[in-house]
Amino acid sequence: MYEGALQSLVDELGRLPGVGPKSAQRIAFHLVAGEDADARRLAATIVRVRETVTTCTRCFSVAEQPLCRVCRDERRDHGLICVVEEARDVFAIERTRDFAGAYHVLGGALSPLDGVGPDELRVAELEARVAEGGVHEVILAMNTNGAGEATAAFLSRRLAGTGPRVTRLASGLPAGGDLDYADEVTLSRAFAGRREA
Amino acid sequence: MYEGALQSLVDELGRLPGVGPKSAQRIAFHLVAGEDADARRLAATIVRVRETVTTCTRCFSVAEQPLCRVCRDERRDHGLICVVEEARDVFAIERTRDFAGAYHVLGGALSPLDGVGPDELRVAELEARVAEGGVHEVILAMNTNGAGEATAAFLSRRLAGTGPRVTRLASGLPAGGDLDYADEVTLSRAFAGRREA
Numbered sequence: 001m002y003e004g005a006l007q008s009l010v011d012e013l014g015r016l017p018g019v020g021p022k023s024a025q026r027i028a029f030h031l032v033a034g035e036d037a038d039a040r041r042l043a044a045t046i047v048r049v050r051e052t053v054t055t056c057t058r059c060f061s062v063a064e065q066p067l068c069r070v071c072r073d074e075r076r077d078h079g080l081i082c083v084v085e086e087a088r089d090v091f092a093i094e095r096t097r098d099f100a101g102a103y104h105v106l107g108g109a110l111s112p113l114d115g116v117g118p119d120e121l122r123v124a125e126l127e128a129r130v131a132e133g134g135v136h137e138v139i140l141a142m143n144t145n146g147a148g149e150a151t152a153a154f155l156s157r158r159l160a161g162t163g164p165r166v167t168r169l170a171s172g173l174p175a176g177g178d179l180d181y182a183d184e185v186t187l188s189r190a191f192a193g194r195r196e197a
Numbered sequence: 198m199y200e201g202a203l204q205s206l207v208d209e210l211g212r213l214p215g216v217g218p219k220s221a222q223r224i225a226f227h228l229v230a231g232e233d234a235d236a237r238r239l240a241a242t243i244v245r246v247r248e249t250v251t252t253c254t255r256c257f258s259v260a261e262q263p264l265c266r267v268c269r270d271e272r273r274d275h276g277l278i279c280v281v282e283e284a285r286d287v288f289a290i291e292r293t294r295d296f297a298g299a300y301h302v303l304g305g306a307l308s309p310l311d312g313v314g315p316d317e318l319r320v321a322e323l324e325a326r327v328a329e330g331g332v333h334e335v336i337l338a339m340n341t342n343g344a345g346e347a348t349a350a351f352l353s354r355r356l357a358g359t360g361p362r363v364t365r366l367a368s369g370l371p372a373g374g375d376l377d378y379a380d381e382v383t384l385s386r387a388f389a390g391r392r393e394a
Contacts, residue, residue: 001288001291001292002259002288003250003259003260003261003265003266004249004261005242005245005246005249005250005261006246006250006259006261008242008245008246009242009243009245009246012238012239012242013239015235016224016227016228016239017223017224017227018220018223018224019220019224023215023216025285025288026214026215026285027213027214027215027216028246029259029283029284029285030213030214031213031243031246031247032246032247032250032259032284033259033283033284036247038212039243039244039246039247040243040244040247041209042209042210042213042240042243043239043240043241043243043244044240045202045205045206045209046206046228046236046237046239046240046243047236047237047240048202048205048206049202049203049205049206049225049228049229049236050228050229050233050236050237052201052202053200053202053203053229062199062200062203062226062229062230063200064200064201064202064203068200069200086226086230087226087229087230088222088223088226091198091199091222094198095198
């Protein structure tokens with residue numbers, strides 16, 4: 001459809017998550033026809049990110065130093081570990097400004113059909129952090145789909161009796177949602193997890 | 198929210214058209230955590246596009262040679278010029294595979310409040326192409342919003358009496374659309390432009 005380089009750019013952009021063919025074309029034209037400095041700055045930033053961003057040696061979130069910003073922060077409770085699937089989940093939780101503990105990024109969820117077992121995730125590293133002592137609670141904050149549920153159940157068994165309290169995030173109606181728009185599983189869980197009013 | 202380079206990347210991505218804050222974060226994490234080669238290839242392609250893609254010296258569409266692919270194609274009717282606002286409109290029309298003429302990219306639409314008058318668009322260049330002779334029809338294919346309509350009306354007056362037939366794209370109900378979803382202006386135009394059945 002397009003000539004050489006422009007077609008390559010449309011193709012590359014179309015491989016990004018959430019970018020469909022129409023968006024890829026629109027972004028490509030913006031990069032071709034917009035300010036030269038803007039396009040080159042984006043390219044340079046992508047390269048810089050690959051060169052400076054690594055994984056935190058303790059929690060495996062993203063970091064630009066051996067320890068990430070959360071792990072370096074002495075005001076946080078490092079005895080409270082929130083286990084998440086991916087690094088981006090850390091930032092979703094950080095945006096609530098409600099959680100003052102530390103994290104542990106598993107790197108995914110158990111998925112035997114895709115060949116993802118405990119050894120493919122950072123389970124041993126989590127167990128090692130717990131074995132070091134000083135951890136009073138581990139919060140399992142997986143996604144609420146099948147793989148996430150299975151991973152949480154697995155970790156719950158693995159951590160049982162190792163010392164810390166092991167908890168899971170509440171499941172129920174999302175805030176601001178209409179009850180009749182909730183799916184059956186969500187509604188069942190909201191009933192099962194009901195509290196005193 | 199994020200550390201240095203990652204925050205810069207989220208910011209840069211958020212400036213792209215159609216990329217909101219959530220998408221920018223998702224794409225940034227993809228570029229950070231995905232394959233190194235993929236991310237670097239995207240960066241290199243952006244730079245390559247800026248270095249190789251220019252504007253066609255005749256129609257002002259995108260080109261990697263002095264003339265774009267359409268202007269170089271001798272099987273097309275170069276006496277039939279379709280005038281569009283932006284280069285991306287050329288490719289929208291090319292996708293129909295219905296049009297076998299040439300193009301002229303204005304570079305925008307008249308918008309006096311934004312300081313865009315005829316001198317800011319490639320109007321003189323269009324008049325020069327017509328004055329050269331051999332043009333039998335000019336199709337005005339502006340967007341159907343206020344600025345596009347004003348631009349089409351302006352060009353229609355400017356080209357009157359210069360020789361070629363001057364036409365505009367039909368306006369009416371979009372294909373596959375429900376009549377009761379059409380807005381009033383579209384429906385009015387569909388009535389005004391009605392044809393013998």
